[in-house]
Amino acid sequence: MKKLIGILSSILFFSVASQAQELANMSQFEQGQQIYQANCTLCHMDSGSGSPPIFLALNGNEQLADATRIITNIKQGSGAMPAFPGLDADEIAALATYIRNAWTNSFGEVTVAEVTSTLDGFEEGLKIASVWDGVYTEAQAQRGQILYSGTCGSCHGRRLNGAPEDPDMGSTPPLARARFLRVWEGRSLATLFEYTRVTMPSDNPTSLTDEEFIDVIAYMLSVGGMPIGTNELEPDTQTLARILIQQSQ
Amino acid sequence: MTKKNDDTRDETKSHDDKTLSRRDFVKTGAVAGLGATSLLESGNTNAQSSPSNENIQWDYEVDVIIAGGGCAGLTAAIRARDLGASVMVVDQNYDLGGRMLHSGSFTSLGGGDPVQVRDINGESDTEGFITVPSAEDPKELEDTIDLLFTDITDWSVVDPKAQSPYRYNDRGLVRAWAENCPATRQFLIDNYVRFARISGTHGGGGLSRARGSRCFFMLGEKTDIKAGTITPEDAGVADYERTSAFAPVQMMDASRLVGPGAVMNGAALSRPLEYSAREKGVQFMLHRHFDEVIRENPFSGRILGVSAHYSPRQHPDNGELMQSYWQNGNVDERRQTIHIRARRSVILASGGHAGNPEVRSMFYPAMREPAFPTSGVALQGPHGQDASALIAGLKVGANLAGMQQNISYPTTFHIAPRLGTRDAYTTMMPGHPTFGFRGSAGINVGSVGFEEFIAVNQVGKRFFNEVRLPARPSPSRYPGADGGSPGRGLDHKPLDWRNCRKEWVREMYNYDHGLDAALALNEGSEAPDYYSGPIWAIFDQDAVERTGWEVRYPYIADNGYSFKADSIEELAQKIAKGHEFQRVPLKYLTETVETWNRYVDAGKDPEFEREVDAPMNQIVKPPFYALSIMVIWHDSYGGLRVNGRQQVLDMRGQVIPGLYAGGEAVGGFNKHGLGKGHVHGYIAGTHAVEDVSA
Numbered sequence: 001m002k003k004l005i006g007i008l009s010s011i012l013f014f015s016v017a018s019q020a021q022e023l024a025n026m027s028q029f030e031q032g033q034q035i036y037q038a039n040c041t042l043c044h045m046d047s048g049s050g051s052p053p054i055f056l057a058l059n060g061n062e063q064l065a066d067a068t069r070i071i072t073n074i075k076q077g078s079g080a081m082p083a084f085p086g087l088d089a090d091e092i093a094a095l096a097t098y099i100r101n102a103w104t105n106s107f108g109e110v111t112v113a114e115v116t117s118t119l120d121g122f123e124e125g126l127k128i129a130s131v132w133d134g135v136y137t138e139a140q141a142q143r144g145q146i147l148y149s150g151t152c153g154s155c156h157g158r159r160l161n162g163a164p165e166d167p168d169m170g171s172t173p174p175l176a177r178a179r180f181l182r183v184w185e186g187r188s189l190a191t192l193f194e195y196t197r198v199t200m201p202s203d204n205p206t207s208l209t210d211e212e213f214i215d216v217i218a219y220m221l222s223v224g225g226m227p228i229g230t231n232e233l234e235p236d237t238q239t240l241a242r243i244l245i246q247q248s249q
Numbered sequence: 250m251t252k253k254n255d256d257t258r259d260e261t262k263s264h265d266d267k268t269l270s271r272r273d274f275v276k277t278g279a280v281a282g283l284g285a286t287s288l289l290e291s292g293n294t295n296a297q298s299s300p301s302n303e304n305i306q307w308d309y310e311v312d313v314i315i316a317g318g319g320c321a322g323l324t325a326a327i328r329a330r331d332l333g334a335s336v337m338v339v340d341q342n343y344d345l346g347g348r349m350l351h352s353g354s355f356t357s358l359g360g361g362d363p364v365q366v367r368d369i370n371g372e373s374d375t376e377g378f379i380t381v382p383s384a385e386d387p388k389e390l391e392d393t394i395d396l397l398f399t400d401i402t403d404w405s406v407v408d409p410k411a412q413s414p415y416r417y418n419d420r421g422l423v424r425a426w427a428e429n430c431p432a433t434r435q436f437l438i439d440n441y442v443r444f445a446r447i448s449g450t451h452g453g454g455g456l457s458r459a460r461g462s463r464c465f466f467m468l469g470e471k472t473d474i475k476a477g478t479i480t481p482e483d484a485g486v487a488d489y490e491r492t493s494a495f496a497p498v499q500m501m502d503a504s505r506l507v508g509p510g511a512v513m514n515g516a517a518l519s520r521p522l523e524y525s526a527r528e529k530g531v532q533f534m535l536h537r538h539f540d541e542v543i544r545e546n547p548f549s550g551r552i553l554g555v556s557a558h559y560s561p562r563q564h565p566d567n568g569e570l571m572q573s574y575w576q577n578g579n580v581d582e583r584r585q586t587i588h589i590r591a592r593r594s595v596i597l598a599s600g601g602h603a604g605n606p607e608v609r610s611m612f613y614p615a616m617r618e619p620a621f622p623t624s625g626v627a628l629q630g631p632h633g634q635d636a637s638a639l640i641a642g643l644k645v646g647a648n649l650a651g652m653q654q655n656i657s658y659p660t661t662f663h664i665a666p667r668l669g670t671r672d673a674y675t676t677m678m679p680g681h682p683t684f685g686f687r688g689s690a691g692i693n694v695g696s697v698g699f700e701e702f703i704a705v706n707q708v709g710k711r712f713f714n715e716v717r718l719p720a721r722p723s724p725s726r727y728p729g730a731d732g733g734s735p736g737r738g739l740d741h742k743p744l745d746w747r748n749c750r751k752e753w754v755r756e757m758y759n760y761d762h763g764l765d766a767a768l769a770l771n772e773g774s775e776a777p778d779y780y781s782g783p784i785w786a787i788f789d790q791d792a793v794e795r796t797g798w799e800v801r802y803p804y805i806a807d808n809g810y811s812f813k814a815d816s817i818e819e820l821a822q823k824i825a826k827g828h829e830f831q832r833v834p835l836k837y838l839t840e841t842v843e844t845w846n847r848y849v850d851a852g853k854d855p856e857f858e859r860e861v862d863a864p865m866n867q868i869v870k871p872p873f874y875a876l877s878i879m880v881i882w883h884d885s886y887g888g889l890r891v892n893g894r895q896q897v898l899d900m901r902g903q904v905i906p907g908l909y910a911g912g913e914a915v916g917g918f919n920k921h922g923l924g925k926g927h928v929h930g931y932i933a934g935t936h937a938v939e940d941v942s943a
Contacts, residue, residue, distance in 0.1 A: 150504030158489070159797070163666055163695030165501060166353045167624070167674045167881075168921075170721055171666060171696035178795050179697050182864070201505075203449055204384055 028109070032098025035091055038186055039084060040099075042195060048103045054080075054198050059103040067110050070096045071118045076238070080198050082190030083241040086128050089115040129243045131189065134229025136218035141228070144219030147212050151201055160223050176223040181247055189233070190241035193217060210235035302543050302553060307590040308582075311337045311532070313937050314555055314591040316539035316638065317599035319347020320926035321912030321933070323522045324433070325596050326531045327440055328934025334593060336531045337580070339555070341538040341632040343562040343571035343682075345523045347600060348634075349923060351498045351625045351675050352515035356444070357451035357924040359460030360394040360427050362434035364444045374443060376477060378467055380508035384446040385459040389738055392458045396743075398427040400455025401920065405748035409722035410760040412657035413749070414453055419650060419917035425893030426918065426928050433931040441474050441521035445506035445513055452658065452724030453920030456741045461924070464517035465503045468510045474524040484512045490690075490803055491680040494574055495520065497628055499676050518923070520574075527578040534580045535573055536561045538632050539599055541641050542908060543588065548646040548899070552907035554590040555641075559583055562630050565685025594907040594937040597638035597897070598930060601885020601913030604634030609882060612655045615768035616662065620783045620830035621880040624674035627687035634885065638914035642889045645908070646899045650890035651916030658919055659722040662882040664764050666698060666719050667691035668786050669804065669811040673879035679803050688808030692798050692876065696720065700863040701792040703845050704878055707773040707782025707831060709821060709838030711845070716862035718763035718878075724921065767880055773833035783830050784878045787820070787842065790870045800874060810877040817842050820873050828877070842868050888916035895933035907940055909933040 026034075037046065044050045048059030064070060074092050077083035087095065093112045100107035129135065149158075155172045157163040162174040174180045184192060197213050199205055208216070214235040222228065225248070233240075312334035315322045323345065326336045344350075359365060367374070368383040369390045383390070401423050404416035438444065444462040451461045468486070469478030472495060481487035485499035492499055496516030503511035527533075538560035543553045561583070562571045573579060602608040603623035610617035623634045639649070655661045665673035670691030677683070678690055694701070696719045704715045747753065768781045793800055805811035809828045814820035821835040848854045849865045859865050889910045890898045897908040911929025918925055 146504075149502045154501055157693070157695060159693075161693075161695050161796070162697050163693040165499065165676050165693070167665065167667070168353060168355070168660070170723060171719070174695070174697055177797060179700070 028094045028097050029101060031091075032094035032096070033102070035087070035095045036098050036102075039087075039191075040095075042183075042187070042191065043081075048099070048105075058099050059105060061105075064100050064105060064107050067096060067100070067107075067114060068118050070099070070110070071115050075119060077190070077241065080194045082188060082194045082237050084188070085238075085241050086188070086244070089119060092119075127242070130246050131221055131224075131226045131243060132246065132248055133243075134227045135189075135231075135243055136221055136226075136228060136233040137231065138222075138228045140215050140218040140232045141222035142219075144215035144217070144222075147208065147216050148219050151208065152216060155202075160220065175220045180220075180224065181245070184245045185247060187245055188241045189217065189243040189245065190237045192245065193235065193240050194237065302545060305543065305553070305588050305590075307554060308584070308587040309337065309580075310554075310590040310592060311335045312591070312593045313337075313596065313934075314339065314589050314594075315596045315598055316340075316555060316557075317347060317597070317912075317914075318342075318345040318523075318533065318535075319598060319600060319912065320349040320519075320923050321914075321930035322347070322596070322598035323349075323519070323526055324436070324927045324930030325598060325909075325911065325934035325937065326930075327522065327526045327529060328436065328931050329596075329938050330526070330529045330531050332935065332938040334938045337534060337589060338526075338531060339534045339537045339539050339557050339589070341536070341560045341599075341637075342628075342630055343535055344573040345533065345535070346515070346519035347629070348625055349515050349522075349926070350496075350519040351628050351677065352518070352923060353501070354464040354513060354515045354518040355451050355461050355922060356437070356464065356518065356927065357454035357461035357920075357922065358430040358434050358928070359392045359450075359454065359458060360397040360430040361392050362431040362460075363438065364434055364447055364462050365390045365392055365458075365460065368447050376443070378443065378465070378477065378507060378511065379446065381446065381505065384448045384506060389459045390447060392460065394427050394430070396457055397430065397455055397460075398424055399743050400457050401427065401453070403456070403743045403748075405744050405746060406456060406725050407749045407754050408657075408659055408725040409757050410657075410659045411754055411758055412659065414657050414725055414919045415455075417651060417654055417657065417917075418919055419890075421893045422891060422915075422917050425895075425932060426920075426925070429928050429932050430924075433928045436931055437518075437522070437927060440525040441477075442518055443477055443521075445503055445511070448506055451920075451922045451924060452660070453918075453922075454924060456725060457738065457743060459738070463501075463503065463506065463513040464515070464521075465507050465511045465513040466500070466517045467507075468512060474521050479512065479517075484516075485678065485680075486512060490678055492676075492678040492684075493680050494682055497675070497677045497681040497683070499678065515923075523575065527575055531578055532580050533573070533578050534582055536570070537582065537587075539597075539637055539641070540586075542595055542597070542645050544645040544905070544908075547644075550906070552591065552595050552645070552905060554588060555595055556586055556588050558586045560630075560632055562683075564682060571682055591907065594909055594940040596895075596930075596933045596937055597642065597889065597908070597910040597914045598912050598926075598933070599638045599914060600634045601888060602634065602636035602639055603882040603885050603913075604629070604632075605636040608636040608639065611652070612887065613662070613768075615765075615781060616880075616882060617778070618768065618780045618782070618880075620780070621882065622671055624881050624883045625672070627672040627677065627683045628675070628681075630683075630686070634913070638910060639888055642897060642908075642910070642914075645905060647897045647905060647908070648890040648900045648902075649887060649916055651918065652887035654886035654916065654919045655884070658884055658886060658921060659724050659760070660921075661884045661886065662764060662880060663721050664719045664767060665879045665881045666695050667693045668698075668876035668878055670808075671810055671877065671879065673877075674881050674883065684803075689806040689810060690803045691810075692800070692804045694796070694798065698796065698798075699786075701796055701866065702786040702788035703841070703868065704767075705785050705787055705835065705838060705841055706767075706769075706771045707784070707833055707835065708771055709835030709841055710771065711841055711856065712769060712771070712784075713763045713766040714761075714857040714859055714862065716859060717761040718767070720759070720761040720763060722760045764880055767878075775832075780830075780832065782832060783828060784880075785824065785835075786876045786878050787817075787838070787868060787873070789868045789873050791866060792868075793874070795866070805876065812875040813872050815871045815873070817868075817873055820875050824875050884921060885913040886916060886919050888914050890917060891915045893932075894936045895929055896936070909937050 485492035500512035672687035912926035
C-alpha cells in the first residue's frame with residue numbers, strides 16, 4: 001500500500017496524508033481505475049479500446065477471462081507490453097479487477113490471494129531506479145543525437161519541443177523538458193521504449209534497431225538535463241521497467 | 250514609427266533613375282514581321298475604349314516570355330529552351346526560385362514516375378548517393394497514371410475540415426497533369442535535381458500511393474551543382490543561427506532518406522534548375538515586375554507580349570541594389586516600364602494571390618487584414634504573390650477557376666507556431682541578404698507552446714482557447730498520421746461512398762476555428778475596414794524558464810514584433826507605440842492578465858475552458874513579454890482557368906492564343922506545393938514553343 005501511495009501522490013500531486021485517507025475509503029475497483037489511468041491509458045486508452053493492431057483492446061477482450069495471464073503480463077510484461085515490477089500484489093489485484101469489470105467487461109474480481117499465489121516463485125524485483133540516477137553515457141547520447149537528427153528531428157524539432165522546422169508539418173509531442181514530463185512522469189523507461197519502438201517513426205515504425213532506439217532515448221534524457229552515468233542504457237525491457245521517469249528532486 | 254492602415258508599404262527606398270546606367274541589351278526596337286492588318290483582323294467592337302496595340306514600341310523580343318522564375322517558371326523556361334526557343338524570364342525579385350527556394354522541396358508526382366520505379370526496385374540513384382533502403386513498401390509505390398488520375402478527382406474524399414479537396418478539380422487539367430508526371434520527374438532529374446527516397450505524399454497528391462520525394466545535396470568541401478555537393482555553411486548547418494545567400498532556409502538532415510551526410514530542402518531543387526537554365530541560355534530580367542499582358546485587341550486576338558516595370562529590391566542594410574546569387578544570363582535593365590514582345594507565347598508563372606489582401610478578400614473578407622502576410626514575405630518582397638497573373642489575365646478576358654478551392658485545402662491559411670516575427674513561415678537566419686527585412690527569425694514554440702501564454706487581440710482581450718488556437722486539420726495525405734480518409738494508403742478505396750458518409754466525417758472532423766476567432770470583429774474594429782488587428786502572445790519570465798525559449802537575437806529583435814517590459818501596463822504601451830499594424834490601444838490588457846491570474850488561482854477558466862486542455866500558469870514574474878502571433882495565408886488555389894495544355898481560356902471557353910499559365914497562377918487544381926507547378930511548367934514550356942504567331 002505504501003508504494004501505491006507513493007506512485008499516486010507523485011502522479012496526481014495530492015498530499016500523501018489525504019491520499020491515504022481517500023484510498024482507505026476506496027473500493028478495489030476504484031483503486032484499480034486510478035492505477036489504470038496512471039499506467040495503462042497511454043496505449044490501452046481510457047475507454048479500453050486500445051489502438052489495434054498495435055495496442056490491444058481490453059474492452060470486450062475474451063482473453064481477460066484468464067486471470068493468471070493478466071497477473072503474469074503486468075508483473076513481467078508480454079511482447080511489446082512492458083513489465084510493471086513496481087506494482088505489488090494489492091495493486092495488481094485492484095488493476096486486474098478493474099480491467100475485468102470496466103466498460104462492458106464482466107469477468108469477475110481478482111483477489112490479492114490469487115495474485116500472491118500466482119506470483120509465488122517469481123524472482124523478487126530489483127530496486128526501482130530513476131532517470132536521475134545516471135542511467136546512460138555521454139557517448140550513447142551523442143550517438144542518439146545523430147540518429148535523432150536524421151530520423152526524429154524533422155517532426156519533433158531540433159529543440160525536441162515538438163516544433164518541426166518545416167512549416168507545412170504540424171506539431172508533434174515534445175520529447176524533453178516540462179511538457180514531456182507531464183505525460184511521462186511516473187512511467188518506466190520500458191514503457192517509453194516499447195511505445196516508441198512500435199509507433200515510431202510514424203511513417204515507418206520499427207525501422208530502427210533496439211540499440212538505436214535506446215540511444216535516442218539516452219539523447220532525450222540528456223536534453224532533459226538528466227545526468228550521465230558510467231554504464232550505457234541497455235535495450236532490455238526487464239531492466240528498463242525498473243527505471244522510472246520522474247521530475248528532478 | 251508611422252501607423253499604416255493599408256499595405257501600400259514599399260520597402261524600396263527612393264532612387265534616382267538618372268543615376269542608373271541603361272544597357273542596350275538584345276534591344277530590338279519596333280515589332281518585326283507583324284503587320285497592322287493581321288493585328289486588326291480579329292477586330293473587336295468593344296475596342297473603342299482601348300486602342301489596338303499596333304503601335305507599341307517593343308524594347309525586347311524573344312520567342313517565349315515567362316513571368317516569374319519559380320517552380321513553374323524555371324521548369325517552363327528550361328523546357329522551352331530545350332525545344333529551341335529563345336526564352337526570357339522576368340521576375341520582380343532580385344533572385345530566382347520564388348517560393349520553391351524556401352520550400353521543403355517535397356515534390357509529389359507519381360503515375361509510375363522514375364523515382365517510384367527506382368524505389369520499388371530498391372536501387373540507388375545513378376550517382377550512388379543513396380545508401381539507405383527504400384522507405385516505402387513496393388506495393389505502396391506501384392502506381393499508374395489512371396490510378397493517379399482517379400485519386401486526384403476522387404469525389405469521395407472529405408478532409409478533417411469536412412471539405413472536399415478533390416471533387417472540384419478540373420478533369421482535363423488534372424488528366425494532363427497526371428499524364429505528364431513521369432516525364433516531368435525525369436526532366437527534373439536531367440536538370441541536376443536529385444531525389445531522395447519517396448516517403449508519403451504531399452497534400453492533394455492522392456491517397457492511394459506514396460508519391461512524394463524531397464531533393465538533396467551531399468555535404469562536401471564546395472558547393473557544386475554538377476557534383477551534387479554543398480558546403481555546411483551554404484546549407485546552413487555549420488551554425489544553426491546562420492543561413493546563406495545560396496539557401497535562405499536551413500537545410501534538413503536527409504540521412505534517413507538518402508544516407509549519412511545528405512541535406513535536403515528547396516535549395517536542392519531550385520538552385521539546380523536555375524543553374525541548368527542559365528547554362529542553357531535562358532535570359533533573366535530580375536527586379537522587374539510583370540504588369541500587363543498585351544493582346545492584339547483588349548478581348549480578342551493573339552497575345553503579343555508583356556509590359557513590366559522596374560521593381561528594384563535594395564539591400565536592407567546598405568541600400569544597394571541586391572544581386573542574384575548567379576549573374577550569367579541576367580539582363581540588367583533599369584528603365585521604368587518596358588515592353589517585351591513574345592514571338593510565340595507568354596507563360597504566366599508569377600504565383601498566386603496570397604500576398605494581396607484585396608484579392609484575398611474575394612475568398613475570405615476578414616483576410617483583407619493587411620497585418621497578416623503570406624509565407625516567405627521577406628524573401629519575396631512586397632510584390633511577392635500579389636495576384637499579378639490573375640489581374641493581368643482578367644484584363645485580357647481570361648476566365649477564373651477553382652475560386653472556392655482555397656477554402657478546401659485545410660492549411661491554405663493557418664496560425665503559425667513561430668512567434669515574434671512577421672515572416673512567420675520560414676527559418677531564414679542572418680547570413681541571407683533578405684534577413685534584414687524580417688529582422689527576427691521568430692521563436693518556433695510548436696502547438697504545445699500555446700499552453701504557456703495567453704493570446705490577446707488588438708484591444709488586449711482573450712478571444713479563444715489558446716491551446717486550440719494553432720490546431721490545424723491535417724490535409725488528406727498518405728500515409729500521414731491521421732490522413733483524413735478511412736484507412737490509409739493501400740487500404741484506401743477510391744470512389745467509395747463510405748469515405749464521405751456522415752458518421753465518418755463526424756468522427757474525423759477536427760477543425761477548431763481558432764483562426765476564424767483571431768479574425769473576428771472586436772472593439773478595435775472600426776468602419777469602414779473593420780480590421781481585426783494583430784494578435785499577441787503574452788507571457789512572463791516563468792514561461793521562459795519552463796520552456797527554454799530563446800528570447801534573444803536572432804529569434805527576436807527590436808522590429809516591432811516582440812516587446813518586453815517590467816509591467817503589463819508598460820508592455821501594452823510599447824506594443825501600441827511600436828507595432829505597425831496596432832491601430833488602437835490594448836486598453837484591456839492589464840485587466841485581462843489580472844482576470845487570467847484569478848482563473849489560474851481558481852483552477853478554472855470560465856471563458857475558454859483552458860483547464861480542460863493543459864495546466865494553467867499565472868503571468869506574474871517580470872519581465873513580461875509580448876510576441877506577435879501571425880495568421881499566414883500560404884497557398885493559392887483559385888486562379889486563371891487553363892486547359893490541359895496550360896492555355897488560358899476566356900469566359901466563352903475559348904483559348905486566348907499565345908497565353909499560358911501554371912503553378913499558383915491557375916485555379917481548378919487543389920494540389921499543394923511543387924508537384925503541381927513543375928508539371929504545369931513542363932506542359933506549358935512544351936506547348937508554348939509550338940505556338941506560332943499569326
